Amino acid sequence: MPRFLRRQPPPADPRVLVEEHLEAGRPTGWFEPLYARARGDAGAVPWAELTAHPYVVDWLDDPVVAPPGRRAVVVGCGLGDDAAELARHDFEVVAFDVAPTAVAWAQKRFRRTPVEWRVADLLDLPDDLVGGFDLVVEVRTVQSLPGVVRDAAMHAVGTLCAPGGVVVAVTLVAGSDAVSRTWQGPPWVQSPSELAAYRAAGLERVALEHPDPDERGVMEVRLTMRRPGPA
Ligand SMILES: C[S@@+](CC[C@H](N)C(=O)[O-])C[C@H]1O[C@@H](n2cnc3c(N)ncnc32)[C@H](O)[C@@H]1O
Known part of the structure; x- marks a missing residue:
């Protein structure tokens, strides 16, 4: 042809x-x-960088707080680089995404890496994922969801975490609520005040790290949180 x-x-x-x-x-x-x-x-794929996010790489090299065990989950894993990085750090990793094509693509890219790849919806989590993880990693998925489902998404991220477990979230945040009100997505920058939804999900903030807001008034933040309780 x-x-x-x-x-x-x-x-x-x-x-x-x-x-x-x-x-x-x-x-x-x-x-x-x-x-x-x-x-x-x-x-x-606008967000595909084919490399683990540098905030995740840094976190794994020098964790803000050590997870109590090695069970990890990656939310909205996309093409799989963060999940593969966790596996390289000896975590037992489950990585899921709502898009079957992304999951198949990630699995193919990392066919020799021990990760359990799953098609699953953060907004309708299968029971076996709830509460089962020592480390939950969310990179740029919540920010890619519109405001109408974002509280539910943050709550669901929290429910993945076992008592004593740790959540690391990387997301775009506006320097002020005023900037987020005028922002056109996707991605939809999170407002500083909406991050409180994680607290409502039972998580305590351990650290919020970020550069200064850029010329648009936004910054990519790394949020480390912990679910209180015995490990
Ligand atoms: C902006 S991409 C980021 C992908 C990857 N985390 C990265 O940083 O390259 C958002 C990802 O979240 C996935 N996603 C969106 N909503 C989801 C949901 N409700 N449950 C699971 N995955 C979801 C999308 O399919 C997409 O792969």
């Missing part, structure tokens, strides 16, 4: 996809078609 006939159509504009799904009341519905339309080209 001539080459030009085999050429694939370019991936759809992610914003059009996002709008379509949000209007239809499906806040997480746009992830799967975005990954599927990328057809294995990570360049078409």
